[in-house]
Amino acid sequence: MQFAFTEEQHQFKDVVKRFLREKSPTTEVRRLMETDDGFDPVVWKQLSDELALPSLIVPENYGGAGFGFVELSIVMEEMGHSLLCAPYFSSVVLAANAILNVGTEKQKLDLLPQIASGSIRATLAVTESSGRWNAAAVELVAETDGDEFTLQGEKCFVVDGHTAGKIVVVARLEGSEGDDGISFFVVDGDAPGLTKSLLKTVDPTRKLARLEFNSVQAEPLGEPGAGMGALTKTLDQAAIALSNEMIGGAQYLMDSTVEYSKVRMQFGRVIGSFQAIKHRCADMLLLLELAKSAAYRAAAALDEGDESVPVLANMAKSAASDAYIQIAADSIQIHGGIGFTWDQDTHLWFKRAKSSEVFLGDPAYHRELMMQRWGEGI
Amino acid sequence: MSNLTVNAVKEEVRAWLQENWDAGLSLVEWRNKLADSGWGVPDWPGQWYGRDLPVAMLPEIEEEFAEVNAVGVARSGIRMLAAATILEHGNDLHKKEFLRRILTGEDTWCQLFSEPGSGSDLAGATTRADFDGENWIVNGQKLWTTSAHHADYGLLLARTDWDVPKHQGLTYFILDMTQPGVDVHQVKQMNGHASFNQVFITDATVAPQYRVDEEGAGWRVAMTTLAHERRNADGMNRLNRDSGLPGAIYEEERKEVATVMEPYKWYPQRAGRVDLVMQRAKQTGRIENASVRQEIAKLLIMSKSAEWTARRARAAQELGMPQGPEGSLGKLAASNVAKQASGVHTLISGADALLTGSDGAMDGLIAEVLVSVPAVSIAGGTDEIQRNIIAERVLGMEKEPRFDSGPFKDVPRNVV
Ligand SMILES: Cc1cc2nc3c(=O)[nH]c(=O)nc-3n(C[C@H](O)[C@H](O)[C@H](O)COP(=O)(O)OP(=O)(O)OC[C@H]3O[C@@H](n4cnc5c(N)ncnc54)[C@H](O)[C@@H]3O)c2cc1C
Ligand SMILES: Cc1cc2nc3c(=O)[nH]c(=O)nc-3n(C[C@H](O)[C@H](O)[C@H](O)COP(=O)(O)OP(=O)(O)OC[C@H]3O[C@@H](n4cnc5c(N)ncnc54)[C@H](O)[C@@H]3O)c2cc1C
Numbered sequence: 031m032q033f034a035f036t037e038e039q040h041q042f043k044d045v046v047k048r049f050l051r052e053k054s055p056t057t058e059v060r061r062l063m064e065t066d067d068g069f070d071p072v073v074w075k076q077l078s079d080e081l082a083l084p085s086l087i088v089p090e091n092y093g094g095a096g097f098g099f100v101e102l103s104i105v106m107e108e109m110g111h112s113l114l115c116a117p118y119f120s121s122v123v124l125a126a127n128a129i130l131n132v133g134t135e136k137q138k139l140d141l142l143p144q145i146a147s148g149s150i151r152a153t154l155a156v157t158e159s160s161g162r163w164n165a166a167a168v169e170l171v172a173e174t175d176g177d178e179f180t181l182q183g184e185k186c187f188v189v190d191g192h193t194a195g196k197i198v199v200v201a202r203l204e205g206s207e208g209d210d211g212i213s214f215f216v217v218d219g220d221a222p223g224l225t226k227s228l229l230k231t232v233d234p235t236r237k238l239a240r241l242e243f244n245s246v247q248a249e250p251l252g253e254p255g256a257g258m259g260a261l262t263k264t265l266d267q268a269a270i271a272l273s274n275e276m277i278g279g280a281q282y283l284m285d286s287t288v289e290y291s292k293v294r295m296q297f298g299r300v301i302g303s304f305q306a307i308k309h310r311c312a313d314m315l316l317l318l319e320l321a322k323s324a325a326y327r328a329a330a331a332l333d334e335g336d337e338s339v340p341v342l343a344n345m346a347k348s349a350a351s352d353a354y355i356q357i358a359a360d361s362i363q364i365h366g367g368i369g370f371t372w373d374q375d376t377h378l379w380f381k382r383a384k385s386s387e388v389f390l391g392d393p394a395y396h397r398e399l400m401m402q403r404w405g406e407g408i
Numbered sequence: 409m410s411n412l413t414v415n416a417v418k419e420e421v422r423a424w425l426q427e428n429w430d431a432g433l434s435l436v437e438w439r440n441k442l443a444d445s446g447w448g449v450p451d452w453p454g455q456w457y458g459r460d461l462p463v464a465m466l467p468e469i470e471e472e473f474a475e476v477n478a479v480g481v482a483r484s485g486i487r488m489l490a491a492a493t494i495l496e497h498g499n500d501l502h503k504k505e506f507l508r509r510i511l512t513g514e515d516t517w518c519q520l521f522s523e524p525g526s527g528s529d530l531a532g533a534t535t536r537a538d539f540d541g542e543n544w545i546v547n548g549q550k551l552w553t554t555s556a557h558h559a560d561y562g563l564l565l566a567r568t569d570w571d572v573p574k575h576q577g578l579t580y581f582i583l584d585m586t587q588p589g590v591d592v593h594q595v596k597q598m599n600g601h602a603s604f605n606q607v608f609i610t611d612a613t614v615a616p617q618y619r620v621d622e623e624g625a626g627w628r629v630a631m632t633t634l635a636h637e638r639r640n641a642d643g644m645n646r647l648n649r650d651s652g653l654p655g656a657i658y659e660e661e662r663k664e665v666a667t668v669m670e671p672y673k674w675y676p677q678r679a680g681r682v683d684l685v686m687q688r689a690k691q692t693g694r695i696e697n698a699s700v701r702q703e704i705a706k707l708l709i710m711s712k713s714a715e716w717t718a719r720r721a722r723a724a725q726e727l728g729m730p731q732g733p734e735g736s737l738g739k740l741a742a743s744n745v746a747k748q749a750s751g752v753h754t755l756i757s758g759a760d761a762l763l764t765g766s767d768g769a770m771d772g773l774i775a776e777v778l779v780s781v782p783a784v785s786i787a788g789g790t791d792e793i794q795r796n797i798i799a800e801r802v803l804g805m806e807k808e809p810r811f812d813s814g815p816f817k818d819v820p821r822n823v824v
Binding site for chain 1: 686695698701702704705706708709710712713714716717719720722723724726727729733734737740741744792794795796798799800802803804805806807808809
């Protein structure tokens, strides 16, 4: 089991960190969050060409760099720290993993090099207006006519769904229910019959869309009806990546809040000298470090092929969600009145904490799933 | 630590055990063999009964011991804090005289730090040691001294200079507990056990060679003891199991558990007994309840994350990387885990949480968890003190204004 980054991983983290601190200062975050697209194509191109980040987890034979989830988690942590506005989570964490998990060899050879180079941005559409993340809640139907499939229904909460060039859609075969009949499809972002609308979100740094499928022709990704395993796996991988993104954001808040407490004076002393503030910060740090351990552990387990990955994903997501939102609330509290203002940056991370708390399932959902999956040897 | 070295070490210890383990030996005979071979405390220096192996290797070696039911050295209680302190600050005389008998279990130790007037504020100790030209003469009172009633020696923190600021006037001694000037009275705890004591010290003597480190260096030495206490916050829970096996050496081991180890009998309970939670939830059927499942899940996440946090700290240390904040959080994490576990055991037990002793769940074991957990956030440095340390040392936040910085004799303190 890996419990510490290697020398190379530390160096990689530094490179990513330097890039993101430069390209995603809060002035940029604030500019991009006001736009509909929610990202800067120039930065996306630099991130693809100079750092090759979209290729990170794509195996070399599909045009990628062939790194693992520990490296992906390092990237996620730094992106969470910088609150980068870019379609990385949607295209790499969600779509590329889904394609890797379910696609045929031919589809992988076709799609993955494009994602890896950053030349197309893809996403994954699972959840519908019920807001539930499990397979049984999928109602969007794939109707068949011979070899042709058409999709009928709607998807909601689709990350970057309004800007993605390719959309991986989870649907069910006609007449199926529960975990049966789960199928993956790919459709183009501009497919006829597809209506996309940007949702108004609490967290404007992560764009969500509603997609309506009105008899949209779709290509099956992998074998129709046999997608359940791949869906579970993809969502577990995504939960682990998101957990690492969350601890990065929480780390930013931790650091900036402690810094603030060292300069803000009240009653003739810096507020960081009051125990009420010190003890709150100590508790924040404990929450952060425990969540970090769970997130790191889960990422390492993915690379090691550990069979406990599903449980570890639930543990990491639950711990990171609870820690991030608590730390965000505490950060605002410690900033006092200024923390409640638009111009001070803390609320940007608070809102990402809130959106991440429920995205991919809230902590209670993950704890329940964890208990169902719990086994010996974790 | 590569797999290759792990396997080589495992093989070596296995061969050594095959050659040497003999349940017919007396406990002390066997433990002397362990001390001579270095297999009793393989993480200790080779020169002093160890083999210079990394701590991470210990579980692997313990596995080999368990395989053949071999008894280990005496590892529990304050003895290991004494050993760690002596290894770091003691001179060769101390090491020669005490380390072996610590390992064989022939000597038992206690920690004479807290006093009626100074607990969290350890540096405010008023027990005094005055040099009479020949010996140090000790007078004062210690409190909450675990296992003093069994102890042969005490790790004593006493004031030797009242005219300097409080941290500078302390000296660290090894006190012979069996002398007439040391009077020990057990104190009954809220959980019914009496593992800690009041210790009255009247004109007790310490010969000059039993001072540890320099005069006035007591605070620094005490920090070593405390660092080990906090690091091993859960090490205490790994009491020697009762093997239940027939044989003279196991008989002796059982006797040791029943006597000198008796004060620590409830320590696993004070840590919350997370290990019993799933089993209890299934037996009682409470696992079917969704809100109980939520609380169990929170507990398991917290306790596993705490374990992984300790592993991260150790892994970084082994790679020679600077220690991150993860190394300072163990004690506070353990305290949170224990509290959550106590809540979960209550939820699972329902009305049975009203009962204790033979009427209580698991013959009173669960009730013992519920009334023992409050000790965790006090003993070895309270949660508040841990938070102060984390805020000041790890996060670099400003210290509070102090009212105790002048010469100790002028500092306001408790009247006792
Ligand atoms: C929605 C809103 C409406 C408001 N409306 C008004 C209004 O109409 N009129 C008006 O005059 N003001 C108003 N305020 C200001 C409000 O009263 C202050 O924000 C509040 O008193 C905190 O002061 P501060 O923002 O300067 O934070 P600070 O005093 O700098 O506090 C920062 C942090 O330090 C902590 N802290 C400070 N001192 C201590 C201490 N001694 N011990 C422990 N912790 C300490 C605080 O609890 C806080 O967590 C409003 C604020 C808000 C958010
Ligand atoms: C089971 C058990 C075993 C023990 N065994 C030993 C032993 O073997 N040897 C030994 O020497 N001692 C032992 N102790 C004593 C233990 O170390 C002390 O009880 C502990 O350090 C607290 O000191 P105190 O009891 O004097 O409480 P106090 O220091 O009086 O604390 C009272 C309260 O005030 C808070 N407080 C104090 N200072 C601050 C501060 N600066 N900021 C914020 N809050 C503060 C504390 O957190 C606590 O909540 C044992 C205690 C227990 C419970």
